[in-house]
Amino acid sequence: MLHEFAYHRPASLEEALDFLKEKRSEATAFAGGTDLFVNIRAGLARPAHVVDLKSIRELQELSWDDKEGLSIGACVTVNDLLEFPETSRYYPVLHAAGDELATYQLRNRATVVGNIVTASPCGDYGSPLLTLSGEVVLVSAAGERRVPLQEFITGVKKTIIKPDEIVSRIIVPVTWAGAAGGYEKLKRIKGHDLGVVSVAMIRHNDTIRCAVSSAAPTPVLLPDMPASTPVKKVQEKAQEMISPIDDVRCTREYRAFMVNVFIGRLMARLDGARQEASA
Numbered sequence: 001m002l003h004e005f006a007y008h009r010p011a012s013l014e015e016a017l018d019f020l021k022e023k024r025s026e027a028t029a030f031a032g033g034t035d036l037f038v039n040i041r042a043g044l045a046r047p048a049h050v051v052d053l054k055s056i057r058e059l060q061e062l063s064w065d066d067k068e069g070l071s072i073g074a075c076v077t078v079n080d081l082l083e084f085p086e087t088s089r090y091y092p093v094l095h096a097a098g099d100e101l102a103t104y105q106l107r108n109r110a111t112v113v114g115n116i117v118t119a120s121p122c123g124d125y126g127s128p129l130l131t132l133s134g135e136v137v138l139v140s141a142a143g144e145r146r147v148p149l150q151e152f153i154t155g156v157k158k159t160i161i162k163p164d165e166i167v168s169r170i171i172v173p174v175t176w177a178g179a180a181g182g183y184e185k186l187k188r189i190k191g192h193d194l195g196v197v198s199v200a201m202i203r204h205n206d207t208i209r210c211a212v213s214s215a216a217p218t219p220v221l222l223p224d225m226p227a228s229t230p231v232k233k234v235q236e237k238a239q240e241m242i243s244p245i246d247d248v249r250c251t252r253e254y255r256a257f258m259v260n261v262f263i264g265r266l267m268a269r270l271d272g273a274r275q276e277a278s279a
């Protein structure tokens with residue numbers, strides 16, 4: 001049975017932040033609710049108050065600017081991002097990952113920010129946003145701070161977010177805008193499913209960036225490498241940095257094996273795309 005909780009729908013950011021300041025850990029903010037309400041139903045989360053952010057206009061903003069980059073507000077759904085023309089034009093890796101996240105119906109509710117705040121090792125947006133040097137903007141009644149995604153997620157379902165803070169948006173800087181990108185995800189079934197292991201990769205001019213999810217407590221970003229690096233070297237670097245585990249969905253050996261397979265596939269695909277573009 002569900003525990004009793006109060007539902008709040010603030011109309012402004014100020015109202016939401018004042019409420020969170022007053023209630024602190026008794027209150028939990030949410031957007032799509034596709035993670036939070038599953039956890040409440042399972043008894044894993046027991047907030048006394050839930051704060052629905054969806055009516056707050058500035059959190060719905062999705063914009064592109066050639067100086068700031070892509071700004072993804074807290075209430076932007078995965079489908080909003082997929083349908084935004086600048087996503088595939090400048091950040092195809094975000095499009096590829098969004099396409100792999102659950103079903104069309106779920107993507108109409110699920111937000112990109114919710115995916116990152118959940119901080120599940122198998123979340124589909126962790127590794128692609130790492131390759132793009134994504135930044136997280138946190139706000140509270142006391143002010144705003146901006147942190148790299150790499151510092152935001154600290155462990156399995158753990159982040160640096162404080163009880164009176166919310167994430168207002170994610171910023172994807174222009175640094176890697178226009179990079180070719182791809183995302184490979186292993187699932188137990190052909191349809192929609194959580195990732196057993198996944199790899200995101202971008203290639204910009206002569207640099208490749210690669211990140212791996214579901215193979216360590218947090219998504220792992222490999223150091224930048226020249227695009228001419230042999231596949232085997234990239235695979236070796238990934239194996240040095242990941243620490244896959246055995247669980248009900250997969251063995252650690254198979255996870256490690258598939259990381260190598262995905263790196264090989266993505267490097268071949270991104271190299272092919274570059275040759276096509278220069279032909």
Ligand SMILES: Cc1cc2nc3c(=O)[nH]c(=O)nc-3n(C[C@H](O)[C@H](O)[C@H](O)COP(=O)(O)OP(=O)(O)OC[C@H]3O[C@@H](n4cnc5c(N)ncnc54)[C@H](O)[C@@H]3O)c2cc1C
Pocket residue numbers: 028029030031032033034035036037038053074100101102103106109110111112113114115116117118122123124125161165166167168192193194195
């Ligand atoms: C059937 C099903 C299939 C799924 N398949 C996938 C999949 O294939 N890949 C995948 O990655 N995920 C999947 N998920 C998980 C989930 O849908 C995603 O993680 C989704 O992106 C979460 O977004 P949301 O807006 O629904 O999050 P919510 O449930 O609203 O929030 C998630 C967490 O973040 C917090 N939160 C949300 N927004 C903010 C904010 N602005 N500030 C502070 N805290 C906030 C909430 O308190 C909660 O703890 C699936 C879930 C279901 C139910």
